[in-house]
Amino acid sequence: MRILGIETSCDETAISILNVSEKSVKVEQDLVSSQIPIHQKYGGVVPEVAARSHVPETVALITQALGKKGMKAFDAIAVTSGPGLATALRVGIEAGRVMAMLSGKPIVGVNHLEGHLASSWLNAENRKRWQYPMLALVVSGGHTELVLMKEACKYRIIGQTRDDAAGEAFDKSAKLMGLPYPGGPQIAKLALEGDVKGFDLPRPMLRDGSFDFSFSGLKTAVRQAWEPWADVRAHGNATLFEQKKRDLAASLQQAIVDVLVTKTISAAKKHKVKGVLLVGGVSANLMLRERLALEIKTQLVGVAFLPSDKLYVTDNAAMIAAAGYWRLKKGEKHDWKKIEAKPEWNL
Amino acid sequence: MESMKFIIHRVEDWNLLAQQLVQRLPSNAVLTLSGPLGAGKTTLVQAIARVLGASQNPRSPTFSLVRTYKLANTSPFSTLVHVDAYRLESPSDAITLGFDELAAEDGSLLVIEWPERLGSILNALHKPIVRLTITQDSGSEVRRVDFLMN
Numbered sequence: 001m002r003i004l005g006i007e008t009s010c011d012e013t014a015i016s017i018l019n020v021s022e023k024s025v026k027v028e029q030d031l032v033s034s035q036i037p038i039h040q041k042y043g044g045v046v047p048e049v050a051a052r053s054h055v056p057e058t059v060a061l062i063t064q065a066l067g068k069k070g071m072k073a074f075d076a077i078a079v080t081s082g083p084g085l086a087t088a089l090r091v092g093i094e095a096g097r098v099m100a101m102l103s104g105k106p107i108v109g110v111n112h113l114e115g116h117l118a119s120s121w122l123n124a125e126n127r128k129r130w131q132y133p134m135l136a137l138v139v140s141g142g143h144t145e146l147v148l149m150k151e152a153c154k155y156r157i158i159g160q161t162r163d164d165a166a167g168e169a170f171d172k173s174a175k176l177m178g179l180p181y182p183g184g185p186q187i188a189k190l191a192l193e194g195d196v197k198g199f200d201l202p203r204p205m206l207r208d209g210s211f212d213f214s215f216s217g218l219k220t221a222v223r224q225a226w227e228p229w230a231d232v233r234a235h236g237n238a239t240l241f242e243q244k245k246r247d248l249a250a251s252l253q254q255a256i257v258d259v260l261v262t263k264t265i266s267a268a269k270k271h272k273v274k275g276v277l278l279v280g281g282v283s284a285n286l287m288l289r290e291r292l293a294l295e296i297k298t299q300l301v302g303v304a305f306l307p308s309d310k311l312y313v314t315d316n317a318a319m320i321a322a323a324g325y326w327r328l329k330k331g332e333k334h335d336w337k338k339i340e341a342k343p344e345w346n347l
Numbered sequence: 348m349e350s351m352k353f354i355i356h357r358v359e360d361w362n363l364l365a366q367q368l369v370q371r372l373p374s375n376a377v378l379t380l381s382g383p384l385g386a387g388k389t390t391l392v393q394a395i396a397r398v399l400g401a402s403q404n405p406r407s408p409t410f411s412l413v414r415t416y417k418l419a420n421t422s423p424f425s426t427l428v429h430v431d432a433y434r435l436e437s438p439s440d441a442i443t444l445g446f447d448e449l450a451a452e453d454g455s456l457l458v459i460e461w462p463e464r465l466g467s468i469l470n471a472l473h474k475p476i477v478r479l480t481i482t483q484d485s486g487s488e489v490r491r492v493d494f495l496m497n
Contacts, residue, residue, distance in 0.1 A: 010411065053443050085412055087445030142410030163389055164407045172384050172409075216407070219385035227485055344415055 002028070003328070004065070004074035004099065005321030006058070008092030009084025009112045010142070012314075013057035015065045017074060018321035025122060027318045029065040030311075033057045054091035062095060071103040076333075078324020081109030082345030089341035100336035108327045109339045110320050113138060113347045114155070117147065118322035119308035120277040129304040131274040137264045137292070140280035140314075141167035144260075146211050146267050147347065149277075153326055155347050158267060159211025166256055167282045169215035173222040173252050177245060178230070188285055190249035198247025199225045201255040203262075211267045213259060222252060253287055261291050265299055275304040281314045283307055348497045355490040361387065364492060365394035371496070373475045374423060375453065379462035382481030387490055388460045391481075392429055395458065401427055408460075409433050412444060424456040431460045438466035450474065 001021070007014040013033040019026045066073040079096035082089060093109075100107040116138050120126050134149040144166045146159035164172070167184060174183020179190075201221050204214040225248060233241035268276050276296055278289065289307055296305045312319055327333075349371075353364050372378065378395075380388040389407050396405050400419025408414040408431040416427040428449055435441060446465075450457060450472045462469060462478075469476060479494040 083411070085444060087443070087448065140410070161406060162404060163393075165410060168407055168409050176384055216385075216389060223385050224486075343413075 001076065001325070001328075002074045003321040003324050004062075004077045005317035005319075005324060006062075006077065006079040006092040006096050007112075007115070007315060007317040007320045008054045008058060008088050008095075009080045009082070010088060010315065012316075013054045013061060013092075014315060014317035014320075015058070015061040016317035016321050017065055018318055018325065020322075020325050025124070025127070025322070027122065030316060030318045031061045031065055032314075032316055033061060036061075054088055058091055058095050062099075071099075071105075074103075074105065076105055076324065076328055077107040078110050078321050078327070079107065079339070080112050080115065080320050081339065082342030083112060084341075084343060086341050086343045089343065093339060093341055097336045097339060106328065106333040107336050107339060108324045108332055109334055109342075110323045110327065111345055111347050112315075112320075113143065113145070113147070114153075114323040114326075115319040116140075116143070116279045116308075117149065117155075117277060118326060119279050119312040119316070119319035120306045121322055122312055122318060123306075123309050126277075126304075126306040126308075129275060129306065131304070133271060133273045134275040134277060134306070135264065135268045135271060135273040136277035136279060137260060137283075138280045139166045139260060139278075139282035139288070141165060141171065141282075143167075143280055144213050144215070145347075146264060148267075148271055148273070153330055157347060158271070159213065159263060161213040161215060163214055163216035164219070166213070166215060166260060167280075169218050169256055170252075170282065172219050176219065176223050177226055177248060184282060184285065187249045187253055188287065190246045191253040191287070192250075194243075194246030194248070194250030196250045196254040198244070199251040201225065201251050203255055203259050206259055206262060211263050213263065215256070218252070218255065222248065225251075253285070257285070257288050257291050260288060261295055264292060265295050268296075268300055268303065273303065275306050276300070278305070278307040279313065284310050284313045348495065350493065350495045353492040353494075355387065355492060356488075358390075361390050361394040362397065365391065365398045368477075368479075368494070369395060369398050369423075372423075372456065372477060373496075375474050376477055377450070377457045377459065377469065377472060377474045378477045378479065379459045379469070380479050380481070381462060383483070386481040386483060388481065391479075392427075392458055392460075395456075396427055399424060399427060399456070405429050407431070413449065418456075425454040426452075426456070428452070428455050428457045429460075430457065432464040433461045435461075435464045438464070438468050441465050441468050447472075 005016040017029040144161040170184035401416040
C-alpha cells in the first residue's frame with residue numbers, strides 16, 4: 001500500500017510517498033521544501049512567492065512526488081490535521097481533500113505528534129523491537145512531551161513543558177550568547193570542547209516528582225551567567241572569551257540533557273515500558289542520544305532504545321504517512337468533506 | 348492616552364499586575380508585550396490566563412507562532428489568542444500566517460509578543476492597542492513594566 005503524506009502544520013511544506021507491505025516499509029519519496037533549491041521546485045521559473053506561503057510549495061512538491069504515475073502513485077492519503085497554525089494546516093488539508101475527491105481514495109487526518117512517534121517506526125531495527133507499552137520523549141523547537149503509548153494508537157501525555165520547549169531553550173540561550181540561528185547545533189558544537197562544570201545552571205523541576213518540564217528560567221540563568229563575560233573580548237582577551245563560551249554551551253547542554261534524561265528514565269520505570277522512543281528535532285543532539293542510550297542500558301535492562309533516524313527527526317511527511325498507515329490499518333478513514341484543521345488538537 | 352508603571356520584585360507580582368491590567372483592558376483589545384529574551388513576557392501571559400480562567404496554562408508560542416485558549420464564561424473575553432512574532436522575518440509573513448484573520452475575530456483578547464516585528468500591521472487593525480514594555484537593569488532581577496493605552 002502506497003500512502004501519500006502531506007505535512008504543512010508550521011514552517012515546512014513536506015510531501016512523501018511511503019510504501020508499506022507485509023515485509024517492508026519503504027520511503028519512496030521524501031520531499032521537504034526548505035531542502036530543495038527553488039529553481040528545481042518550480043522547473044526553472046521562480047514565482048513571486050510571499051514568504052512562508054505553503055500554497056505554491058504544496059502544488060510543486062505533490063507534482064514532483066507523483067511524477068508520471070499521477071493519481072496511480074498512491075492508494076491512500078494521510079494529512080496533518082493538527083496541532084499547528086490554522087492557515088498553514090488548511091493548505092495541506094485542502095490539497096488532500098482535492099486529491100481524495102478526484103482519486104476516490106481514502107484519506108485520514110493525522111496528529112502531528114503521532115507523526116513524530118511514527119518517525120521511529122520508519123527504522124527497520126526499531127520495528128523489530130516494537131512492543132507496547134512504550135514511552136516516547138518528543139523534543140523539538142515546539143514540543144517537549146513524554147507520551148505513554150499503551151497500545152497501537154492509544155496515547156497519554158504524562159509530562160510536558162509548562163513554558164518553553166527544549167529546542168527553544170537551546171535556540172534562545174544561543175541568541176543570548178550571540179550565536180547564529182539555529183542555536184541547537186551551535187551549542188552542541190561548542191560544547192564538545194567546553195567544561196560542563198564551567199557554569200552552575202539550574203535543573204528546573206528535576207526532583208519535583210512530576211514528569212513536567214520548565215525551561216523558561218534557563219534563559220534568565222544563561223543571561224546572568226553570560227553577562228560578566230560578554231565584554232571580555234572587548235577588553236582584549238579573546239581566548240578567555242571563546243573558552244567561556246564553550247564552557248557555557250557545555251553547561252547548558254548538560255543541564256537540558258540532565259533534565260530530559262532523568263525524567264524519561266523515571267517515567268519509563270514507573271510505567272514499566274518495554275521501549276523508549278526518542279523523536280523530534282532536538283533528538284538529533286548527539287549527547288542526548290548517547291546519554292539516554294546509556295541510562296537505558298544501565299538502569300532499564302531489557303528495555304529497547306528506539307530513536308528515529310536523523311533523516312526523520314525534523315518535520316517531514318514520511319512520518320505523517322506512517323502514522324496514517326497505522327490509522328488506516330485500524331480501519332479508520334475520514335470523509336474528505338468533513339476533514340478539517342484542528343490547530344489545538346491534543347494527542 | 349493613559350500610562351502606568353509597575354515594578355515586579357517577586358514572581359507573585361506578575362499575578363497582581365495581570366489583575367490590574369485585565370480590569371483596564373477595553374473589549375476587543377490588542378495587548379502588545381515588548382522586552383528582551385527572558386524578561387517575563389510569557390510569564391505575564393500565563394498570569395493573565397489564570398486571571399481570565401483559561402482552559403490551559405499557556406506555553407511558549409515561539410515555535411507554533413499562535414496558541415489559542417478558551418476562557419471562562421465569566422471572563423470579558425471569549426478566547427485568549429497568544430501570538431509570538433519572534434520568528435517572523437518580515438511583517439508580510441504575518442499576513443501569510445493568517446494574522447489578519449485572528450485579529451478580525453470579535454471577543455478575543457489578542458496578546459502579541461515581539462510586536463516590533465509586525466511593523467505597521469498593528470495600526471491597520473483598528474483596535475484599541477495597549478502597549479506594555481518590560482525593562483530590567485543588568486545584574487538585577489527587578490523588572491519595570493510600563494504600559495501605554497491609546
